[in-house]
Structures are given as C-alpha cells and as structure tokens.
Amino acid sequence: MKCEGWISAFADRSSRIRFIRPMAALAIVLTEACAVGPDYKAPQTVLPPEWHNKALIDVSLSQSKEASPALWWSSFDDSVLSSIMEKAIKTNKDIMGAEARLREARAKRDFAAGDRLPTVSAAASASRRRGSAETGIGKTTDFYNAGFDARWELDIFGARQRALEAAEASLQAGEEDLRDVMVTLTAEVGINYLEARSLQRRIAIASETLSALNQSYEIARWRKEAGLVTQLDEDQAIASYQQTKAQIPSLEAGLEQNLNRLAVLLGETPGSLHALMAKKMELPSPARGVAVGIPADLLRRRPDIRRAERNLAAATAQVGVATAALYPSFSLTGSLGLEALSTGGLFTANARTWALALSPALTLFDAGKNRANIDAAQARQEQALASYEGALLTALADVEDALSAYVREKRRLEALLAAEAATLSAYKLASDQYSAGLADFLAVLVAQRTLLTMQDQRAVSEVAVLTDLVRLYKALGGGWIRAEDKENS
The missing domain is CATH 2.20.200.10 (Outer membrane efflux proteins (OEP))
Known part of the structure; x- marks a missing residue:
C-alpha cells in the first residue's frame, strides 16, 4: 500500500476542504493519489545450492563441451529432426491455441490501460x-x-492501476504459457521421432535375424535329408523362424502409431510423414553434454515456474482492486x-x-460484499503462492528424476553392449560346432534367440538413453527460445 497516511487523514481533510473551490480540491486529490492493497514482492525462494545427484553430473555430463538446453535438438545434428521441429513450432495446434490466448491477454492489458484515461x-x-x-x-x-x-x-485509490498491474502480469504469464507449450511440444516431437527411428532399427534387426534363421533352417533341412539329424531339428528351425517373424507386425504397428502421433504434433493428418520417414536412418548421437547448471537456474529456464510467479503477481494486484472498492x-x-x-x-x-x-x-452499506470480495482475492493470492512453490518442487524433482534415469540408462547400455558382444561370439561358436557335428541344433537356436533378444534390448536401451536425454532437456526448461527471443537470451 502506497498511501497509508493520506487514507488515515481522509476524514479530517474532507472537513477542511468543504468550502475550497472544486478545482483546487481536485488538484489536491490528484497530486496525492495512491494505490491501496499490497505491493507485489517476488517471493524469496530458497533452493538447494547443488543437485542431489551432483556426482552423476561430474561423471557423465561434464566430460565434453556442454550445450545450452534452449535449442537442444541442434546438438543431435539430424537434419530431419531439425526440419520436423521447425515445422511443429509453426503449425502445432496447441501452439496456435497458446498464441491466441496470448493475443487475448494482450488485448485485456490494452483495455486496462485505456480504462485509466x-x-x-x-x-x-x-x-x-x-x-x-x-x-x-x-x-x-x-x-x-x-x-x-x-x-x-x-483513479484516486488505484483500482485501475492495480487492474493494469494484474493485466500486465497476466500477459506475461501468457507469454510463459506459450513457452511452456513449446517446451512440452519439442520434447514430445523429439521423443516420438527418436522412438520411430528405434522401431525402424528393431524391425531391421528382426528381418536380419529372419535371414540368419532361414540359413539355419536350410542347414537343418540338408542335414536331415542326409540322415544326419531327425525331423526335430527342422521343426525347431521352422518354429524359431515363425516366432521371430511374428514379432515384426507388432513392431510395424507401433511404428505406424508413432508416425501418426508425430504427424498430429505437426498439425498434419495421420500418414503425412511416412514418405519423409521412409528413408532409414541411424539414431542421432549428440556430440555435446548438457549444461545442467544449478537448481537456481530453473527460475530463469523453466517457463512453468515463471508463469506461476507472474500469476502470483496478478493475484496480488487483484487484492488491491478488491480493496479499492472500500474507498x-x-x-x-x-x-x-x-x-x-x-x-x-x-x-x-x-x-x-x-x-x-x-x-x-461512496458505498455506505453492502452487507459485507466488498469485504468478502477482498477475502476471496486474498485466498486466490494464497493459492497462487502455493502453486508457485509447488511448481518449484516439481521442477526440482523433474530434473533429479531425469538426470538419474539418463545416467543410469547409459550404464545399462554399456552392460548390454558387452552382453551382446559375448552373445554374438557364443552364436558363432554354436553355429560352427553344429556345422561340424559337435553340437545339437537346439544350442544354435538358443544362441540365435539370445542374440536377437540382446540386439533388441540394445536398440531399446539406445533410444531410452536419447529419450531420457530429451526429458532432461525438458526438465531443465529447454526448447522455448524463439527467433524473437534469441537476442535477449
């Protein structure tokens, strides 16, 4: 409140200026005009000085030149991903809705500004x-x-000034809402794109395994015709082949669904991305680490936190609007x-x-409605403060979870790569021994099935590392800097 002294003396002064000319009284009022209600002060936030998983950062994320999480997809060095991301930001329907809400908030701010004149x-x-x-x-x-x-x-008691403050804060919250939609969108596009590439790779692995199983079947059939083995080997080869073949349709269905989701994120009809994604490509490999920073950086990076803070500012100003009705x-x-x-x-x-x-x-009697309106405004202010504090805690948990998942999945992938190498060696040895008549066909089939399983798990883990990295970027608030924001970033 900016004018406690003026308001406390209002009754006494009114008697003194009773006979002063109206224009002189108006001059006094205008020069001493003020705004009732609480002045907004940003909440004092106490955050941990470092991440709980700081040791993971030192080991896994600081060994290379770190990249800003803003336009994180550029570090993947994937032209298709970059083009899809650029299109999504321009044509996504959620982005369009957020932009329309922002225009609405800007119009309301302009109305509040004009209402003072x-x-x-x-x-x-x-x-x-x-x-x-x-x-x-x-x-x-x-x-x-x-x-x-x-x-x-x-605007003697600042009702319109407070309304303008609330509208300005709501406009700024709308800007942060648009950025938050961008953060979510870019993460979803990145995850769906990476999963689509992974499914293509898994289908290729299954197809390559089918070729190997077909060769095993031909060997088993030849050995049976030569009287070296029984019908059992041939039947086992057929069963293993068909079992592997049965996995491909479900992978293809998953790829179809994934591409359709990606098309919707781009604001296009399902099926529109199939031609673009038809060319098989390996999963991208980011060349740089992540600038994880410290927890305090989230106040600057995360649009949802910034939006919650602006909503708190707007709610605080609305208390002043309600309070002005008493005067x-x-x-x-x-x-x-x-x-x-x-x-x-x-x-x-x-x-x-x-x-x-x-x-x-001056309202002399309203059955307590103005006081009740102030109480309601103060309650909304408390709700906004609780939402802000909750957004902070959620952001901290998001980063800790994403950081842990990313680093530990990388460790899991290292173990799977070692297991795959050993499994491949075992498969080659079993095949050689079977061809030489030193091992039965079941050993070959088991080795083949184990190798397929390990290759598939490795492919799943590879994409999990990348999608966990995308989720880490999202948790850090990456993906919202637009062209018009770059100069200020």
Whole structure:
C-alpha cells in the first residue's frame, strides 16, 4: 500500500476542504493519489545450492563441451529432426491455441490501460418543436447543438492501476504459457521421432535375424535329408523362424502409431510423414553434454515456474482492486459545445457552452460484499503462492528424476553392449560346432534367440538413453527460445 497516511487523514481533510473551490480540491486529490492493497514482492525462494545427484553430473555430463538446453535438438545434428521441429513450432495446434490466448491477454492489458484515461465522445442534434397553444407558448421553435462530452474516472485509490498491474502480469504469464507449450511440444516431437527411428532399427534387426534363421533352417533341412539329424531339428528351425517373424507386425504397428502421433504434433493428418520417414536412418548421437547448471537456474529456464510467479503477481494486484472498492470513487465529467436556435447562430461566440462536474460516490452499506470480495482475492493470492512453490518442487524433482534415469540408462547400455558382444561370439561358436557335428541344433537356436533378444534390448536401451536425454532437456526448461527471443537470451 502506497498511501497509508493520506487514507488515515481522509476524514479530517474532507472537513477542511468543504468550502475550497472544486478545482483546487481536485488538484489536491490528484497530486496525492495512491494505490491501496499490497505491493507485489517476488517471493524469496530458497533452493538447494547443488543437485542431489551432483556426482552423476561430474561423471557423465561434464566430460565434453556442454550445450545450452534452449535449442537442444541442434546438438543431435539430424537434419530431419531439425526440419520436423521447425515445422511443429509453426503449425502445432496447441501452439496456435497458446498464441491466441496470448493475443487475448494482450488485448485485456490494452483495455486496462485505456480504462485509466478519459472517455471523449462527440454528439450533435437538430430539432423542431411546437408548444401547446393552451400554455401560451404555442409557437414553433428550432434548436441546434453540437459538442464534446468527456468522462474521467479518477483513479484516486488505484483500482485501475492495480487492474493494469494484474493485466500486465497476466500477459506475461501468457507469454510463459506459450513457452511452456513449446517446451512440452519439442520434447514430445523429439521423443516420438527418436522412438520411430528405434522401431525402424528393431524391425531391421528382426528381418536380419529372419535371414540368419532361414540359413539355419536350410542347414537343418540338408542335414536331415542326409540322415544326419531327425525331423526335430527342422521343426525347431521352422518354429524359431515363425516366432521371430511374428514379432515384426507388432513392431510395424507401433511404428505406424508413432508416425501418426508425430504427424498430429505437426498439425498434419495421420500418414503425412511416412514418405519423409521412409528413408532409414541411424539414431542421432549428440556430440555435446548438457549444461545442467544449478537448481537456481530453473527460475530463469523453466517457463512453468515463471508463469506461476507472474500469476502470483496478478493475484496480488487483484487484492488491491478488491480493496479499492472500500474507498470513495471520483468521476470528472465535462462538456464543451455550441447551442443555438438557428444554424446561422450556431457558430457564433455567444453559442458556446461548457460544463464541469466532480462526482464523488461512496458505498455506505453492502452487507459485507466488498469485504468478502477482498477475502476471496486474498485466498486466490494464497493459492497462487502455493502453486508457485509447488511448481518449484516439481521442477526440482523433474530434473533429479531425469538426470538419474539418463545416467543410469547409459550404464545399462554399456552392460548390454558387452552382453551382446559375448552373445554374438557364443552364436558363432554354436553355429560352427553344429556345422561340424559337435553340437545339437537346439544350442544354435538358443544362441540365435539370445542374440536377437540382446540386439533388441540394445536398440531399446539406445533410444531410452536419447529419450531420457530429451526429458532432461525438458526438465531443465529447454526448447522455448524463439527467433524473437534469441537476442535477449
């Protein structure tokens, strides 16, 4: 509150200026105008000085030149991903909705700004009237007038100032909401793209395994025809082949669904990306680490935290709007124009008219409605503060979870790569021994199935590392800097 002294003395001063000319009183009021309600102060946030998983950062993320999480997909060095991301930001329907909400908030801010200024209107009229002969004035009279009317709701206690503060904060919250939608969108596009590439790779692995199983079947069939083995080996080869073949349709269905989701994220109809994604490509490999920073950086990076803080500022200003209703309101009205009984006299000096009035108003009884409105505004302010604090805690947990998942999945991938190498060696040895008649066919099939499983798990883990990295970027608030923001970033 900016004017406690002025308000406490209001009753005493009103008696002293009772006989002061209206314009002098207006000058005093305007020069001492103030805004009631609490002045907004950003909450003092206490965050941990470092991440709980700091040891993981030192080991896994600081060995290379670190990349800013802003436009994180550029570090993947994948032209298709970059083009898809650029298109999604332009055509995604959620982005369009957020942009429309932002335009609405900007219009409301402009309305609140205009509401503090006078309203001026122009009017003109021409009339002819004949009076009643019974009254003795039974003659015809012409009347002409033209002029300007103005009305100004004086913002003595800051209701409109607080409303403008609330609208400005809401506009800024809308900007952060758009950025938050971008963070979510870019993460979803990245994850779906990477999973699509992974499914393509898994389908290729299954197809390559089918070729190997077909060769094993031909060997088993030849050895059976030569009387070296029984029908069992051939049947086992057929069963293993068909079992592997049965996995491919489910992988293809998953790829189809994934591409359709990606198309929707780009604001396109399902099936529109199949041609673009038809060319098989390996999973991208980011060349740089991540600038994880410290927990305090989230206040700057995460749009959802910034949005919650701006919502708190707007709610605080609304308390002032509600509080101002307890105090008198003042409106200043005036007019300037011309009046005459003929068109010829309308534009003479004697036709000029003017009026000026100051109108105070004060609610004396409202059954406690204004007080209840203040209580409601204060409760909304408390809700906004709780939402802000909750957003902070959620952000911290998001980063800790994403960091842990990313680093530990990388360790899992290292183990799977070692296991795959050993499995491949075992498969080659079993095949050689079977061809030499030193091992039965079941050993070959088991080795083949184990190798397929390990290759598939490795492919799943490879994409999990990348999608966990994308989730880490998202948790850090990456993916929202637009072209117009780059100069200020």
